[in-house]
Amino acid sequence: xxxxxxxxxxxxxxxxxxxxxxxxxxxxxxxxxxxxxxxxxxxxxxxxxxxxxxxxxxxxxxxxxxxxxxxxxxxxxxxxxxxxxxxxxxxxxxxxxxxxxxxxxxxxxxxxxxxxxxxxxxxxxxxxxxxxxxxxxxxxxxxxxxxxxxxxxxxxxxxxxxxxxxxxxxxxxxxxxxxxxxxxxxxxxxxxxxxxxxxxxxxxxxxxxxxxxxxxxxxxxxxxxxxxxxxxxxxxxxxxxxxxxxxxxxxxxxxxxxxxxxxxxxxxxxxxxxxxxxxxxxxxxxxxxxxxxxxxxxxxxxxxxxxxxxxxxxxxxxxxxxxxxxxxxxxxxxxxxxxxxxxxxxxxxxxxxxxxxxxxxxxxxxxxxxxxxxxxxxxxxxxxxxxxxxxxxxxxxxxxxxxxxxxxxxxxxxxxxxxxxxxxxxxxxxxxxxxxxxxxxxxx
Numbered sequence: 001x002x003x004x005x006x007x008x009x010x011x012x013x014x015x016x017x018x019x020x021x022x023x024x025x026x027x028x029x030x031x032x033x034x035x036x037x038x039x040x041x042x043x044x045x046x047x048x049x050x051x052x053x054x055x056x057x058x059x060x061x062x063x064x065x066x067x068x069x070x071x072x073x074x075x076x077x078x079x080x081x082x083x084x085x086x087x088x089x090x091x092x093x094x095x096x097x098x099x100x101x102x103x104x105x106x107x108x109x110x111x112x113x114x115x116x117x118x119x120x121x122x123x124x125x126x127x128x129x130x131x132x133x134x135x136x137x138x139x140x141x142x143x144x145x146x147x148x149x150x151x152x153x154x155x156x157x158x159x160x161x162x163x164x165x166x167x168x169x170x171x172x173x174x175x176x177x178x179x180x181x182x183x184x185x186x187x188x189x190x191x192x193x194x195x196x197x198x199x200x201x202x203x204x205x206x207x208x209x210x211x212x213x214x215x216x217x218x219x220x221x222x223x224x225x226x227x228x229x230x231x232x233x234x235x236x237x238x239x240x241x242x243x244x245x246x247x248x249x250x251x252x253x254x255x256x257x258x259x260x261x262x263x264x265x266x267x268x269x270x271x272x273x274x275x276x277x278x279x280x281x282x283x284x285x286x287x288x289x290x291x292x293x294x295x296x297x298x299x300x301x302x303x304x305x306x307x308x309x310x311x312x313x314x315x316x317x318x319x320x321x322x323x324x325x326x327x328x329x330x331x332x333x334x335x336x337x338x339x340x341x342x343x344x345x346x347x348x349x350x351x352x353x354x355x356x357x358x359x360x361x362x363x364x365x366x367x368x369x370x371x372x373x374x375x376x377x378x379x380x381x382x383x384x385x386x387x388x389x390x391x392x393x394x395x396x397x398x399x400x401x402x403x404x405x406x407x408x409x410x411x412x413x414x415x416x417x418x419x420x421x422x423x424x425x426x427x428x429x430x431x432x433x434x435x436x437x438x439x440x441x442x443x444x
Contacts, residue, residue: 031062036095038071049094061206072102081112085177095184097162115149123163160188209262217280246428290319297329305378306333311401312384315430361385369406381406403433
């Protein structure tokens with residue numbers, strides 16, 4: 001792990017050497033996505049198109065630098081089209097190609113790039129044929145769907161009545177920009193992109209390699225501090241940090257002119273991350289922490305028991321019984337509500353170990369662990385305490401709780417007190433217990 005001044009300094013020197021040997025991320029690869037529709041800006045519909053298109057573009061080596069969502073406002077749309085064409089080499093647009101008066105994407109494209117609208121005869125025939133096939137008469141207002149800017153190309157829509165528009169313009173900054181407008185309906189947009197737009201984007205000259213490292217133990221800001229310049233914007237490979245349910249994920253994205261070069265760059269950065277974050281790294285890819293722990297237990301032919309108070313509230317049992325491969329390592333799982341007592345846990349007659357609050361829990365947890373390990377077919381036991389909310393002097397409510405792991409001649413307890421949401425508190429506590437077991441098993 002990168003601790004101390006000299007190791008951190010050495011790591012930074014290594015990072016700088018690697019960065020200087022990698023190709024810079026070219027501005028030629030910048031793309032933007034614009035979603036149009038007042039139904040999106042008012043919140044009545046969710047924009048899933050931009051997310052899907054971003055993934056598609058990134059897989060081809062393009063860098064999506066901006067998502068923009070606009071209401072059906074002509075001036076705003078015209079201004080954004082011009083600005084986006086000046087910033088990016090590719091601009092993908094969804095929505096606003098329907099037959100109604102508020103569908104103004106085609107009009108805005110014509111005005112933004114000073115071209116008259118013309119009616120595309122082939123598009124009009126296709127729209128008419130679609131209505132005939134449906135046994136309906138085409139309304140007059142659908143004729144406008146065949147309009148396009150004069151110097152653009154119409155894109156046939158095999159799934160609906162709204163043709164797309166493809167046009168290349170010279171921006172005010174002197175570069176060429178490809179703009180593609182597609183219907184907002186995903187079932188129409190996706191086939192149009194895949195069949196008619198994607199082929200124009202394959203000459204990006206860049207190959208992307210993306211990998212992810214999962215960590216537990218550091219907060220987001222502390223992880224970024226330890227990583228130093230690895231998370232600097234504009235770096236290639238790019239390292240992005242996301243925090244979700246107490247897990248810190250590091251997304252490494254390398255771009256190069258060949259697959260082999262991109263993979264080497266990606267692995268170099270992954271190695272630096274592992275060096276800096278050390279034992280907090282528990283997996284690469286999509287593996288969850290409880291899956292990693294289950295695999296360790298399976299490989300060692302070990303079984304665990306779970307005794308959970310309200311600090312984890314049964315969350316460990318929930319995760320460890322998601323499917324048969326996981327639940328096979330769990331001998332027994334219990335959620336203890338309210339007061340802990342040994343009779344409730346071990347089915348003994350004695351009720352002499354009653355616990356009134358979380359502060360008394362460590363002593364009884366140790367006795368319960370000893371009894372369970374002696375009397376049941378369990379190699380390790382994970383426990384969590386009752387929790388209690390305590391107001392601090394500053395007025396912040398702290399949730400106090402603990403977790404413990406127990407095994408042959410071993411009992412360790414860990415404080416999980418924190419402020420904030422109960423769900424996050426439980427996720428962090430449950431992962432603390434599982435992670436401590438992971439570290440103990442891997443150290444053996």
